[in-house]
Amino acid sequence: MIKLVEVRRNNRYTNNKANEEQYTLHEVYINPSHVVAIREDERALQHLREGLMPSGLDARQGFTKLHLQRGQNGLDITVIGDPGVIETKMMTSMQRVLLKG
Secondary structure, X not given: OEEEEEEEEOOOOOOOOOXXXXXXXXXXXXXXXXXXXXXXXXXXXXXHHOOOOOOOOOOOOOEXXXXXXXXOEEEEEEEEXXXXXXXXXXXXXXHHHHHHO
16 A cells, blocks of 8 residues: 545535635555556646645646546546656555565
């Protein structure tokens, strides 16, 4: 399991103002063996530039969309970090499991 920071969009009931931040950050634990695809999330990057992301994030920050296997259907989540960084974290976690094997 690896710990990442997920970017979640606020729903329309908790976010009434147009200029208010539309996203919140939450810690999430991911099983790397359930990740099917990793890709850059360009929409999140655009929202960061527009000021819709939580304050305190660096303008150079990258975002990754993870597609997780969940039985018959999948789940897409956006996490903080470039795809290369996320891949490195997942590979390091997988190597630890294999070494304990």
